[in-house]
Amino acid sequence: MELHCELLRVAHLLADAADQETLKWFRAAGLSADNKLDAGFDPVTQADRAAERAMRAVLARERPDDAILGEEDGFTDGTTGLTWVLDPIDGTRGYLCGTPTWGTLIAVGPAAGPEVGLISQPFTGERYTGVPGQARWTWRGETRDIQVRATKALSDARIFTTFPEVGTPDQGRAFHAVADRCLLTRYGTDCYAYGLLAAGQIDLVIEAGLQSYDIQGPMAVIQAAGGIVTAWDGSPAHKGGTVIAAATPELHAAARAVLMESLA
Amino acid sequence: MELHCELLRVAHLLADAADQETLKWFRAAGLSADNKLDAGFDPVTQADRAAERAMRAVLARERPDDAILGEEDGFTDGTTGLTWVLDPIDGTRGYLCGTPTWGTLIAVGPAAGPEVGLISQPFTGERYTGVPGQARWTWRGETRDIQVRATKALSDARIFTTFPEVGTPDQGRAFHAVADRCLLTRYGTDCYAYGLLAAGQIDLVIEAGLQSYDIQGPMAVIQAAGGIVTAWDGSPAHKGGTVIAAATPELHAAARAVLMESLA
Numbered sequence: 070m071e072l073h074c075e076l077l078r079v080a081h082l083l084a085d086a087a088d089q090e091t092l093k094w095f096r097a098a099g100l101s102a103d104n105k106l107d108a109g110f111d112p113v114t115q116a117d118r119a120a121e122r123a124m125r126a127v128l129a130r131e132r133p134d135d136a137i138l139g140e141e142d143g144f145t146d147g148t149t150g151l152t153w154v155l156d157p158i159d160g161t162r163g164y165l166c167g168t169p170t171w172g173t174l175i176a177v178g179p180a181a182g183p184e185v186g187l188i189s190q191p192f193t194g195e196r197y198t199g200v201p202g203q204a205r206w207t208w209r210g211e212t213r214d215i216q217v218r219a220t221k222a223l224s225d226a227r228i229f230t231t232f233p234e235v236g237t238p239d240q241g242r243a244f245h246a247v248a249d250r251c252l253l254t255r256y257g258t259d260c261y262a263y264g265l266l267a268a269g270q271i272d273l274v275i276e277a278g279l280q281s282y283d284i285q286g287p288m289a290v291i292q293a294a295g296g297i298v299t300a301w302d303g304s305p306a307h308k309g310g311t312v313i314a315a316a317t318p319e320l321h322a323a324a325r326a327v328l329m330e331s332l333a
Numbered sequence: 334m335e336l337h338c339e340l341l342r343v344a345h346l347l348a349d350a351a352d353q354e355t356l357k358w359f360r361a362a363g364l365s366a367d368n369k370l371d372a373g374f375d376p377v378t379q380a381d382r383a384a385e386r387a388m389r390a391v392l393a394r395e396r397p398d399d400a401i402l403g404e405e406d407g408f409t410d411g412t413t414g415l416t417w418v419l420d421p422i423d424g425t426r427g428y429l430c431g432t433p434t435w436g437t438l439i440a441v442g443p444a445a446g447p448e449v450g451l452i453s454q455p456f457t458g459e460r461y462t463g464v465p466g467q468a469r470w471t472w473r474g475e476t477r478d479i480q481v482r483a484t485k486a487l488s489d490a491r492i493f494t495t496f497p498e499v500g501t502p503d504q505g506r507a508f509h510a511v512a513d514r515c516l517l518t519r520y521g522t523d524c525y526a527y528g529l530l531a532a533g534q535i536d537l538v539i540e541a542g543l544q545s546y547d548i549q550g551p552m553a554v555i556q557a558a559g560g561i562v563t564a565w566d567g568s569p570a571h572k573g574g575t576v577i578a579a580a581t582p583e584l585h586a587a588a589r590a591v592l593m594e595s596l597a
Binding site for chain 2: 096162163165166167168169170192193194227229233253255256257258261265268270271
């Protein structure tokens with residue numbers, strides 16, 4: 070537990086460093102964006118790169134022996150068995166468009182999965198954090214313990230994902246088979262939806278095509294808040310791919326059953 | 334112009350009063366929501382009602398002779414020829430789910446349409462305002478002049494709407510005919526998208542099935558920022574229905590042409 074507290078302290082330092090860089094460029098005129106993929110539109114901003122560099126500088130000072138996996142600069146090996154997994158800006162399209170739905174994602178843990186996680190949304194001034202047994206939300210200087218909702222039935226569930234297409238056509242159909250049974254479906258939230266799930270505002274987030282750095286921070290926060298995060302097939306989610314995050318085991322099982330039936 | 338300044342001053346007082354009520358209930362546990370429509374899901378919260386009452390109390394003191402049209406309490410006649418058009422919480426689903434995409438919408442003008450508008454998002458701490466010739470954005474105590482982007486071609490445009498279905502099946506197809514030609518499509522933003530358009534972050538917002546109080550505030554802000562807001566058929570938008578808001582006349586014409594072709 071002492072180690073977790075120390076790791077959370079460092080995670081906040083990383084977020085402080087990233088926030089300075091991301092806010093500097095958010096909604097700035099002439100934000101430069103180049104194209105990371107040959108096909109499709111995946112802007113990478115100066116802020117993305119500057120924020121990862123700033124976080125790596127903090128780790129070099131505070132935790133020089135831990136490994137680092139960052140979206141921008143890849144893997145740097147360590148000797149402690151702990152890896153920091155960093156996404157300087159999750160939701161670059163949202164960032165580019167000015168929506169406060171992107172976030173800086175920070176996670177740290179052993180190879181088995183993240184144990185400490187942090188989601189920072191500096192424009193709204195929020196942080197969602199998780200260490201085993203305690204999830205918290207900070208806004209405008211106030212910090213509260215948070216926990217997931219108790220929703221058990223799909224018919225009561227608020228479900229979120231970023232794009233209506235979700236992933237492949239089959240994955241899209243599977244998502245919508247679940248969403249059609251839910252109370253309410255919303256789009257366009259990037260990583261912010263995972264924070265809302267941890268804070269007891271919504272019940273389900275289902276996505277596909279994620280990288281490990283997209284999910285490890287949110288995963289640690291949601292697990293600390295009492296929720297469940299796995300791949301669609303029930304296997305561990307921390308390496309990315311398909312992800313289902315649910316408030317309760319019952320809801321997780323109900324949504325998974327619909328996904329699996331649709332994909333069968 | 335003096336009248337516009339006075340009306341903007343009062344609009345900020347209304348927003349101050351509404352913000353207190355909306356923030357009190359936003360993300361509060363046990364937020365009560367009843368169902369306004371027999372079919373479908375349209376939560377109306379205590380905050381919605383309390384915020385409109387609070388705004389009406391300010392108008393009774395500051396502008397007792399103006400008419401008022403409010404989402405919750407309907408029409409109250411006046412004698413000045415000016416009508417305040419109020420939506421205490423635009424985006425109640427977003428409000429219920431905890432996304433900072435909802436807003437309090439305030440407009441005032443003669444029967445011909447709104448001249449002064451304000452969008453307030455108190456969780457992020459933003460206000461977007463418009464009076465003829467001047468649009469402004471306030472965040473964390475800082476105020477900046479804003480203006481729309483110069484985007485002229487659909488292929489360069491960032492397009493937003495709240496729900497992928499948009500409206501009727503025909504309207505949904507027409508929206509997607511436009512979106513398919515755009516650079517980037519995002520969903521789930523409620524009234525916040527209109528603020529982003531006025532602030533030069535995005536280029537197009539296309540929606541259907543709006544009420545007058547859903548569009549009059551955003552319309553005045555966008556027009557003040559140099560943008561264009563009409564119904565899909567080019568007629569005035571201030572009475573609600575279909576809405577297309579665009580950064581430039583060229584983009585407006587290009588998007589309208591695709592909408593009309595799809596609906597023909």
